[in-house]
Amino acid sequence: MHRIPLGLCAAALLAGPAAAVELSVHYLRQDVPLPPTLSNLDPQPEDLGMAGARVGLDDNTTTGKFLGHTYTLEITEVAEGEDLLAAARAALAETPYLLVDAPAADLLAIADMPEAAEALIFNVAAADVALRDAECRANVLHTLPSDAMRTDALAQLLVLKRWDDLVLISGTYPVDVAYADALRKSLRKFGLSLEAEKTWAFDADMRRNASQEVPLFTQDFGDYDALLVADEVEDFGRYILYNTWQPRPVAGSEGLSPRTWSPVVEQWGAAQLQSRFTDTIGRDMESKDYAAWAAMRSLGEAVVRTSAADLPTLRSYILGDTFELAGFKGRPLTFRPWNGQLRQPIPIVHPRALVAQAPLEGFLHQRTELDTLGLDEPESACTAFD
Structure with a gap:
């Protein structure tokens, strides 16, 4: 120490x-x-x-x-x-x-x-x-x-863009699992749902074979509007972009990402x-x-x-x-x-530019639109501050 x-x-x-x-x-x-x-x-x-x-x-x-x-x-x-x-x-x-x-x-x-x-x-x-x-x-x-604040921000953008046919690839680390769980809850909160999910469990070197493995891995998703990625340890997400079977947007931990700061x-x-x-x-x-x-x-x-x-x-x-x-x-x-x-507010970015900043227009709240992101008071089981 x-x-x-x-x-x-x-x-x-x-x-x-x-x-x-x-x-x-x-x-x-x-x-x-x-x-x-x-x-x-x-x-x-x-x-x-x-x-x-x-x-x-x-x-x-x-x-x-x-x-x-x-x-x-x-x-x-x-x-x-x-x-x-x-x-x-x-x-x-x-x-x-x-x-x-x-x-x-x-x-x-x-x-x-x-x-x-x-x-x-x-x-x-x-x-x-x-x-x-x-x-x-x-x-x-x-x-x-919280994870929920960031995933709520992304869900608002998905609603705004009318990307409602969604699939998810999640990693296996605890932070990946937690982020994927937050994504599911945010999608339900804003009236969206997942059509299919997969778990990323590869241990092969994707630096050499992503162009062969990722298309096969994503082929049975069929068609969809956007692919969500839960990869908070930044392990595999970078290899998903531009390698999917269907050429579709990637969002979440990679691609179009809700961040605290960028x-x-x-x-x-x-x-x-x-x-x-x-x-x-x-x-x-x-x-x-x-x-x-x-x-x-x-x-x-x-x-x-x-x-x-x-x-x-x-x-x-x-x-x-x-x-x-x-x-x-x-x-x-x-x-x-x-x-x-x-x-x-939560900026939603890709590596080169800001795309949007949540809360987005149209998502209203009786107190402040910022409370549309994350646990609102009726949703939180926190009683320590009473």
């Missing part, structure tokens, strides 16, 4: 005299071995997520430097096999504000520690729907969209955030980076608006009606008070 201290000053947009405020944040990352995949063309950045927290800290500094607010960020990486809960206990001894980059089970283990009872934990890595549902915790907020998003001031991130980090911002950035900025925004750093004040403000985060997605972002999920 190694710890990377990052002490920086932070602050706010408005100049003027104010009492000094100090806020300490800790980013806790559980290193998880990546599953073997067919291609290594897109290696995961070593600083994924952590880089977003750093840029969020820099933005807090720029935003409030005249208010005398001081922010510090410390990062702890826990290697596979080391004691994550011990690292969390040490972090909580220093600050109640944690950004946790860990699988769902580990996140819940941290949230349920006695030391975390008076903490505010931001989930920046786990997309599991259950964390926003029956397995929610009152001390956990989610800045990463370098191709340039509207709504997003290009400015992209440039700041690239200038600071030296690579494109990715979805986990955005989630960590949004967590840091949520805390910074709350400190600026309340001139406080104590947990009850910040938590109450963040979950309150007046909180808004400028998230470079075309509309203010807010937290759902019933399960702690950050409401946010």
